[in-house]
Amino acid sequence: MTNQFMKQKKLMLLGGLRYLLPVIDAAHKQGYHVITADYLPDNIAHKYSDEYCNVSIVDKEAVLREARRLRIDGIMSFACDPGVVSASYVQNQMGLPSFGPFKSVEILQNKDRFRDYLEAHGFNVPWHHGFNSVEEALTQKDRFSYPLIVKPTDSAGSKGCTRVDKEGDLKPAVEYAFKYSIGGHIIIEEFLEKRGCSSDTDSYSEDGILKFVSFNAQRFDVRAANPYTPAAYSWPSTFTKDEEDYLASEIQRLITLLGMKTCVFNIETRIATNGKPYIMELTPRGGGNRLCEMLRHATGVDLITAVTRFAVGDAPGRIEQRPYDGHWAEVILHAESDGVFSGLSIDSSLPAEIIERDLWVKEGDRIHRFEAANDAIGTLVLRFDNTQDLERAITNQSEWLKVIVR
Secondary structure, three states: OOHHHOOOOEEEEEEOOHHHHHHHHHHHHOOOEEEEEEOOOOOHHHHOOOEEEEOOOOOHHHHHHHHHHHOOOEEEOOOOHHHHHHHHHHHHHHOOOOOOOHHHHHHHOOHHHHHHHHHHOOOOOOOEEEEOOHHHHHHOHHHOOOOEEEEEOOOOOOOOOEEEOOHHHHHHHHHHHHHOOOOOOEEEEEOOOEOOOEEEEEEEEEOOEEEEOOOOEEEEOOOOOOOOOEEEEEEOOOOOHHHHHHHHHHHHHHHHHHOOOOEEEEEEEEEEOOOOEEEEEEEOOOOOOOHHHHHHHHHOOOHHHHHHHHHOOOOOOOOOOOOOOOEEEEEEEOEOOOEEEEEEEEOOOOOOEEEEEEEOOOOOOEEOEOOOHHHOOEEEEEEEOOHHHHHHHHHOHHHOEEEEEO
16 A cells, blocks of 8 residues: 555654754654644644644543544653643553653652652652641651752642752742642652752663663752753763663663653663662653753754664664764753843854754743743853863853843
8 A cells, every 4th residue: 555545654742842943853854643632722823733632641631542443553641741741641541652651650740659660669768758738748857858959749840949058048939839749749858959960861672671771960040030940951961881881770670660662761760879770760661851862963863763673563673872072062042031022142162063043032021030941041052172161161151152132
């Protein structure tokens, strides 16, 4: 049968932010019909999809009803944390290609349950306690040691996350975390001081076997309104090879225990000052901040096309481990204060090739100080010749980069 008589496959993507655009592009190149779904019809991704479905992506039963009505062939939530559980639920209920068991995805998407699972199976894990109300958390305050982190169990993009160094700052941090929790549940846990940089990047498994694993250096802007929102990433990581090998083996052990199959994972890891490596988060979706795109730049490995093909039942194609082609960095463009965007200045002293400059605002647009990932105004993709130039540029961005706000 020729292609012109074959049914066009339908892929539902949960969410509508710009991080879906490369997924939509990859799906269109494969000839798929793309349906984007959320409850915000003005989100940018809906302008590029073939069809829009208005539904709350955290309501898994509502998403399932729409998926059945639209007769989709596959579904995923890429770079969109709130939709991951619903996507897995639909995959498993409809017998569609699945990233793994629904119960496992529920564990991975709940920070409290995830910590409990790690602890029960012998992984390194910080001390942690989950709470369902402000009052409950504050009645347990004598159990805590400082510094600690307070955050929702079900939010992404560092929303609702606060470091607390003394008891007097605990209550506002708890109230802030509950403000951003979808399900009304937060976690208070040990703040693990890191050695070097933590890592937040994407990896890929096929039939439960890691085929591609990456580590990077996650960077923060200490002057930002929220200094725990990632402000830059660089590749390679600051980990040693032995540390990366150990973490890769622990990631493989974890996805095997959970029964996860073919999937792109966004994985956060760190080496603490106590010398122990930790898996901080592992979620079955591509990461935000264009992480899969950065890996394609740095290694040539196209995880987006692979997972898009798998989602509708097509062979994902060959994915294999490849080294980084040079030293790479992604800078998350952001403002230090609210105001009107007036321009972007990049000094010629920057010792890097600008591979891509992606600006999401124009002069005259109102922009906000950097409190969460959705306050970003664009990205820079940079390639350096050596580690020294990369470190100097990324740690001294104010010397060559200015976001002009009036």
